[in-house]
Amino acid sequence: MHDSLSQTFSALADPTRRAMLARLSLGEANVSDLAKPFLKSMSLPAVTKHIKVLERAGLITKTREAQWRPCKINGEAFRDAAEWMEHYRIFWEESFDRLDAYLKTVTKQPAKGKKNARKR
Amino acid sequence: MHDSLSQTFSALADPTRRAMLARLSLGEANVSDLAKPFLKSMSLPAVTKHIKVLERAGLITKTREAQWRPCKINGEAFRDAAEWMEHYRIFWEESFDRLDAYLKTVTKQPAKGKKNARKR
Numbered sequence: 299m300h301d302s303l304s305q306t307f308s309a310l311a312d313p314t315r316r317a318m319l320a321r322l323s324l325g326e327a328n329v330s331d332l333a334k335p336f337l338k339s340m341s342l343p344a345v346t347k348h349i350k351v352l353e354r355a356g357l358i359t360k361t362r363e364a365q366w367r368p369c370k371i372n373g374e375a376f377r378d379a380a381e382w383m384e385h386y387r388i389f390w391e392e393s394f395d396r397l398d399a400y401l402k403t404v405t406k407q408p409a410k411g412k413k414n415a416r417k418r
Numbered sequence: 419m420h421d422s423l424s425q426t427f428s429a430l431a432d433p434t435r436r437a438m439l440a441r442l443s444l445g446e447a448n449v450s451d452l453a454k455p456f457l458k459s460m461s462l463p464a465v466t467k468h469i470k471v472l473e474r475a476g477l478i479t480k481t482r483e484a485q486w487r488p489c490k491i492n493g494e495a496f497r498d499a500a501e502w503m504e505h506y507r508i509f510w511e512e513s514f515d516r517l518d519a520y521l522k523t524v525t526k527q528p529a530k531g532k533k534n535a536r537k538r
Contacts, residue, residue, distance in 0.1 A: 301433055303433075303436070304431045304432055304433060304436075305431075306431075307427045307428070307430040307431035308427070308428065308431035310427040311424045311425075311426075311427035311428035311431060312424055313421055313423075313424060316423070316424075316502070319506070320505075323505060323506060323509070371506065371509045372509075373506075373509035373510045373511070373512050373516075374510075374517075376503065376506045376509050376510040377510035377517070379503065380503050380506075380507075380510045382436070383496065383499065383500050383503060385440075385443060386439070386443060386491065386493075386496045386500075387500075389443070389491045389492075389493035389496050390493045390494075390496040390497035390500045391493070392493050396493075397494075397497070
């Protein structure tokens with residue numbers, strides 16, 4: 299479980315950490331600002347631990363600027379995961395196509411479907 | 419940890435499970451064929467557990483055909499993860515660009531080095 303790709307996917311396997319990344323995708327944030335919205339539902343040590351997991355997985359970098367600890371997204375870990383996903387593109391694109399075909403059916407047919415249902 | 423995206427990323431966070439997916443990316447395989455290469459390094463229950471994790475995460479589907487249990491990749495879970503990754507494309511593309519620039523530097527320089535080495 300300690301190879302870097304496993305560490306990246308493991309770090310992504312948590313909604314709090316994904317929410318933190320979503321916040322950072324809007325721009326850098328200090329640890330305290332990043333932590334704030336999560337302190338309503340969890341303790342500071344729990345929040346800090348999540349930030350550390352992201353940092354250890356290389357998904358974010360935390361620097362020091364006087365009393366601040368600005369965090370930002372580090373694209374490299376994302377790149378490795380995205381590269382890995384790329385090999386499976388054929389499978390998820392197939393699935394996109396199926397979803398697309400299905401959505402076309404349901405957006406065209408509901409009226410028809412209801413009609414038939416009423417007939418029975 | 420039980421939302422489906424977390425379950426997908428968590429299932430991907432293991433080299434054995436990623437190796438199983440790599441095998442299935444080449445085509446369907448029965449549980450026994452899928453398990454075989456891993457039985458050198460782990461027990462059958464351990465291998466079976468990995469297959470179950472992939473199945474529960476929706477990354478593979480296992481069907482029944484007489485005595486066979488063919489497994490195949492299910493694109494939908496990949497699609498959800500790929501869609502999520504897509505939001506971070508700007509970060510990993512930036513990182514691709516940086517890597518590209520770096521590789522251009524290092525591929526330019528060793529050639530020079532080799533030339534000199536041959537001259538010597």
